Structures are given as C-alpha cells and as structure tokens.
Amino acid sequence: MYYVLILSNLILLLAALGLFACLKKSPRDDEKCYQSLYSSEEAIPRIRSPAYDQTGANGYQVIYENPHFVDFRPPPYNENLALSENADFSLSYSAFLYSNPPMTNVMNFYFFNITNPDEFLYNGEKPQLVEVGPYPFIESEEKKYSKFSDDGTKMFYQNYKKYSFSEERISKYLSYNDKIMYPNSIAVGAFSSVFGKSTNLSQPIQFAVSVAFMLIGEYSIITQNVRESLFDGFNEPLLDLLHSDLVNIFAVYYFGSNSVLKQLVPQMKTFAYFSNYNNTYDENYWVNTGKKDINKLGVIESWAGLKKLPKTFWPSDYARQIRGSDSGSLCKMNLNEKDELPLFISFMCRSFTSVYLKNGNVNGFDTMLFAVPPDDYDTTLDKNTGFRYPNFEQADYYPDWPGCADKFCNQCNDESCKFCCGRNRINNTFILPPGLFPLVCYPGHVNSPPFTTLISPPHFLYSPKQVQTSLSVISPDSEKHRPIQFHHEKLTGTVLKANVRLQINIPISNNEAALQTAQIPNIIVPLFWQDSEIILRDFVYNKLWLSVIVIPIIVQCIQYFLIVIGVVILIAVVFYQWRCKRTTF
Known part of the structure; x- marks a missing residue:
C-alpha cells in the first residue's frame, strides 16, 4: 500500500515538474506552438485537493497536505488507544470500553x-x-x-x-x-x-x-x-460442623481466639x-x-x-x-x-x-x-x-502411564521417555x-x-x-x-x-x-x-469494519486514481513537448 502511494506521488510530481518546465518556456521560445495549442484564452486547469486527514487501517495517518505530496506519520497511539482519563476525570473512550467490555x-x-x-x-x-x-x-x-x-x-x-x-x-x-x-x-x-x-x-x-x-x-x-x-x-455436613458454635467454643477454649485451628476453617459456610x-x-x-x-x-x-x-x-x-x-x-x-x-x-x-x-x-x-x-x-x-500436583496421598492414578516397553528402561535418555519404567515417581509420590x-x-x-x-x-x-x-x-x-x-x-x-x-x-x-x-x-x-x-457486540464490529475494511478500500481507490491521473498528466506533458518541438521545426 505504501509503495503504491509513493509511486502515485512520484508520477504526479514528475508530471507537474514537466508541465511547469514546459509552460515556463512556451511563452517566449515556443509562442507559435503555445498559441496553436491554446487558441482560446482558456485557463490551464490546476490540480488541487483539500487537506485530507484520515487514519488508515494500517495504523498510519495518511495526510494529504497538497496535490503532490503524501506524508506518512505515526498516529498518536498513546492519545487514541492508551487507557487514560479526561480533564474532568472521566474515562477516555478506550478506557471506558475496557472498563465496560462491549x-x-x-x-x-x-x-x-x-x-x-x-x-x-x-x-x-x-x-x-x-x-x-x-x-x-x-x-x-x-x-x-x-x-x-x-x-x-x-x-x-x-x-x-x-x-x-x-x-x-x-x-x-x-x-x-x-x-x-x-x-x-x-x-x-x-x-x-x-x-x-x-x-x-x-x-x-x-x-x-x-x-x-x-x-x-x-x-x-x-x-x-x-x-x-x-x-x-x-449445606455441607463438615462445613456446618466447622462453623458451628461447638467447634468455635472448643477452639477458643483450648487454643485461644487466634488459634491456627480457627484460621484453617474455610470461609465458605x-x-x-x-x-x-x-x-x-x-x-x-x-x-x-x-x-x-x-x-x-x-x-x-x-x-x-x-x-x-x-x-x-x-x-x-x-x-x-x-x-x-x-x-x-x-x-x-x-x-x-x-x-x-x-x-x-x-x-x-x-x-x-x-x-x-x-x-x-x-x-x-x-x-x-x-x-x-x-x-x-x-x-x-x-x-x-x-x-x-503434589499428590500427598501418594496414589498412582494411572499405573499404565506412560506405558513404555521394558526394553527401553536402560536406553532412555531424552525428554520423551524420561518417566518410563517407574521414573514417574518423584519425591516419594507419583506425578500426573x-x-x-x-x-x-x-x-x-x-x-x-x-x-x-x-x-x-x-x-x-x-x-x-x-x-x-x-x-x-x-x-x-x-x-x-x-x-x-x-x-x-x-x-x-x-x-x-x-x-x-x-x-x-x-x-x-x-x-x-x-x-x-x-x-x-x-x-x-x-x-x-x-x-x-x-x-x-454489533456496534464494535461496525466500527472495526469501517476502520479496517471500508477506509482501506477508499484509500486504495484514491491511490489508483492518483496513479491514473499522474499517468494521464505525464502523457499529456510528453505529447505537449513533442507537439511543441514539431511545431517549432
């Protein structure tokens, strides 16, 4: 996309320079040619476009400041996408969406x-x-x-x-x-x-x-x-018992109000x-x-x-x-x-x-x-x-895993079979x-x-x-x-x-x-x-569709349009110079 834009602007620039050089020379040296080409007092059209500022789908702003130059500038990412708050301490748009996921x-x-x-x-x-x-x-x-x-x-x-x-x-x-x-x-x-x-x-x-x-x-x-x-x-019987007044009184009486026993009781009742x-x-x-x-x-x-x-x-x-x-x-x-x-x-x-x-x-x-x-x-x-899993109960939940043949017990040196032949027992328990x-x-x-x-x-x-x-x-x-x-x-x-x-x-x-x-x-x-x-939600897809689908298509169409215009102008300049030389001689 960038190369197409650069190419279109180069063509426009060359065409404009050629046209400028030709027009500058024609009133004095090629007056006959100029008059034959422009018999009327028609003004030569100028190529103009208003300033255009639009963020493309690739994340770069394409800024058209004049008809012959396109500027590529990194967008203000930190301002537009970063999480922030406004001057009145309200959330920025990106922070609001992050806080309230759509x-x-x-x-x-x-x-x-x-x-x-x-x-x-x-x-x-x-x-x-x-x-x-x-x-x-x-x-x-x-x-x-x-x-x-x-x-x-x-x-x-x-x-x-x-x-x-x-x-x-x-x-x-x-x-x-x-x-x-x-x-x-x-x-x-x-x-x-x-x-x-x-x-x-x-x-x-x-x-x-x-x-x-x-x-x-x-x-x-x-x-x-x-x-x-x-x-x-x-209600779960063991939880009911642990949260009962009987256990609470027992824990306080024998172990104190800050006993470890009270701390071990789950919070859920x-x-x-x-x-x-x-x-x-x-x-x-x-x-x-x-x-x-x-x-x-x-x-x-x-x-x-x-x-x-x-x-x-x-x-x-x-x-x-x-x-x-x-x-x-x-x-x-x-x-x-x-x-x-x-x-x-x-x-x-x-x-x-x-x-x-x-x-x-x-x-x-x-x-x-x-x-x-x-x-x-x-x-x-x-x-x-x-x-x-620490497996404090020391249970072998899958005794047939990893299921390696006995002949590999003394030949296993790589990662794929290191748990064969009883090697899945670590720290006196079985790993999963x-x-x-x-x-x-x-x-x-x-x-x-x-x-x-x-x-x-x-x-x-x-x-x-x-x-x-x-x-x-x-x-x-x-x-x-x-x-x-x-x-x-x-x-x-x-x-x-x-x-x-x-x-x-x-x-x-x-x-x-x-x-x-x-x-x-x-x-x-x-x-x-x-x-x-x-x-x-649908509105997010719509916004994203506009930014990553619609706008890139529009920008691409503009690029090819500029190329066509540039080629037409360049051909016109070449033809004009050829016509001028032919008329002169």
Whole structure:
C-alpha cells in the first residue's frame, strides 16, 4: 500500500515538474506552438485537493497536505488507544470500553452424572458417566473504582463479575434444578488428608474418625441440583460442623481466639464451586495504560498487590509469574505468526502463553487464531515442574502411564521417555500425566480452596490415551474442547471472538482405613466442564469494519486514481513537448 502511494506521488510530481518546465518556456521560445495549442484564452486547469486527514487501517495517518505530496506519520497511539482519563476525570473512550467490555459471554456448563454409584462405591468398578448439559449462563463484567497513577502509566480497577442463568438458551429437556450425582469434593479431600499414606494417625483413630464422618453424613458421592452446585450453595455436613458454635467454643477454649485451628476453617459456610463468586470481584488489578509503550497496553503490573503469585500457590519462579493482560483481553498490534501472547487468568491463578495456530474468519473479518498449546498443560516438562500436583496421598492414578516397553528402561535418555519404567515417581509420590494441574487458589482470590480439584482441558484433550480411555464417556475433540483460544484481527490485535474452556476434576484415592473409600479405586473423576464463548457486540464490529475494511478500500481507490491521473498528466506533458518541438521545426 505504501509503495503504491509513493509511486502515485512520484508520477504526479514528475508530471507537474514537466508541465511547469514546459509552460515556463512556451511563452517566449515556443509562442507559435503555445498559441496553436491554446487558441482560446482558456485557463490551464490546476490540480488541487483539500487537506485530507484520515487514519488508515494500517495504523498510519495518511495526510494529504497538497496535490503532490503524501506524508506518512505515526498516529498518536498513546492519545487514541492508551487507557487514560479526561480533564474532568472521566474515562477516555478506550478506557471506558475496557472498563465496560462491549461483549456477550455465554458460559455453558456440562456435568458428568454418575449412573452406577453402588458398583463404584462397593465393588471397585470405574464410574459410568453421562454428560448432561449445557446449562447456559450470561456473564457480564464491569471494572469499578478505576484510578490512574500520577504519571498516567498505570490504571487500577476491581473487576466485578455477574452470572445470570439464561432460561431462553436452555433446552426444554433440561432444568436449572436438575439433580446430578458426583463426587463430594469436601469429603474426598478430608478423607485424603486424614487417611492418606502420609498421615501419622493410628488405625484405631482412623477408624473412629471414619465412623464420625459417617455419623455427620459425609459420603464420597452426593446428589445435588445444578443451581446449588454452581452458585447458590448447599449445606455441607463438615462445613456446618466447622462453623458451628461447638467447634468455635472448643477452639477458643483450648487454643485461644487466634488459634491456627480457627484460621484453617474455610470461609465458605455453604458449598458451591462458585460460592461467593457471583456479583463480586476477584482481586485488585494495576495494569499498564500503554502511555509510554503501546505494545504494553493492558499488561498486568500487579494483582492482589503482588508482582508474583505466592509460593504457597506454586513453588517455582516461572509458575509464579504474572504475565500478559487480564484474561488475554488486550495484546500488541500488527500480529504475525511468530508472536507469543501471554495472559493471566485469575480463576486458575496462573499465566499461560497463546501461540499462532491458524487463520480464521469471524463476521467477515480475516483473523489469526491464537491458542494455548499442550505444552502449557504438560507438567512433565522441566519448565512446568512448579505446576505439578503434589499428590500427598501418594496414589498412582494411572499405573499404565506412560506405558513404555521394558526394553527401553536402560536406553532412555531424552525428554520423551524420561518417566518410563517407574521414573514417574518423584519425591516419594507419583506425578500426573500431561494435561492436568491443581487448582491452588479459591477462584480469583488469594485464598486456598477448601477442596482438592484438578484442572484440565475438557475431555482431557491434552492428556495421553491412558487418561482419555480411563472413562468411557471421554471423547476429546480439538475444535470443541480446545481450552483457550482467541481470534485476533491482525492489524489492530482486537479480539473478535474467544473461547475459554476448562474441566474440573476430583482425584479420589483408595484409603482402606476409611469406610467410605475402602473399595474405591484410585481414579480421577471429571465433575463438569465449561465453555465460555465471548463475542463482541454489533456496534464494535461496525466500527472495526469501517476502520479496517471500508477506509482501506477508499484509500486504495484514491491511490489508483492518483496513479491514473499522474499517468494521464505525464502523457499529456510528453505529447505537449513533442507537439511543441514539431511545431517549432
């Protein structure tokens, strides 16, 4: 595009110079020729155009100051796109859109319902699962209480989120009150802590605790409706006991008002996987406004007052890094296939890196699809050791993984087989196959979760076949289950469509000392998976269409028009000079 503009202006310039030289000489030296060509007193037309200032789709302002010269100037990116506030302390247009995202986010939840509870609990069989859903929700966000640093390089906000069940989107065969049978996260976590191989409790005490759990109503499997399981919450026996006056009086009397026992009691009084997550914010953000460097627009400077995540979350320095923007909402412009786009997702309390996957199209826009690759979910890699599940229960959940032949045991020296032949046992416990990592925080908060869960792509998409074939219902599909992907418009970097998908899983270990898990095999059971599909509202597509489609076409037409005009003028000048010389001689 630039070369065409330069060419058109060079042609116009040469034509104008030639015409000027010819006209300057004609009144004196070629008066006869001049009079023969212009017998009338017709004025020679001048080429003029008003000043034109329009930002093109490539991000550069094309400024037509006169008919013969085009100036290319970098646009005032920091003024137009950087997050800022106006003189009256209101938000600039870009900051307003960032604070009030013009998007529609539909979150679909799919549950895994256990259909053979007796065989699973008492016969040691694997659970038979049926996928039920989707249960749709509309998620909306608003960044409140925003303020800027004194130098305008940072913006503070709290990201409030609201989830509303969508009655019009749900199938007529489903209901928000559907009953689902699934593993009891609170009970399973308690069983692993009390009856695990690392415990120091004697067998009689373990048996007594197991009976006590049964008396208060703690079992490995529960049946609850979707409404209570996700957001509304339900009374859970162990949580009720821990928050009871009896336990509170006991803790204060024997251990003091600031006892460790009281601090270990979970804050949630009713159980739900998104308890206290609706109509609340996660943690405080400080992000880069892009004032000094537009390519750092939206990069998180701190989250919850932290530059790095706590060591209690992840043990390695790499795992603790907070990289990129909030959920990948902003990124650099002028993308290419070699770019790597970091992002931080507070729900999972970790950072990811998306890489180019393929080209796509969204609402008529050519896009570049960036997705988080399998490597980011592979905790067997050295760089991802900090994301490994600690597996304090020392359970071998996939004894047939990695499934290497015995003859390779003494011949394995590379990354591909380093966990063969028993080498998947590290620090006196078993590591998990690729595609799984623990949820180390209560979603979006700097608090430990009161339950043990593992996160994976839906249907264990990035896990080996030993994981995918462990349960009959699992059927991974890369198009349906790819965990995190963004469709970016190439020039502006704008996210036109996004999908954030994750699956919540419960590790259940066999504990012979516990009556509730004595017959259950070591197994990781999926609870549900969610698919968040984010699309922009129509007015955003219309604005983007104008800036990256319509205006470039107009500019291109003007370029070719200028070339044609320049060629015509140049031919006219050459013909005029030839005519003058011929008349003279």
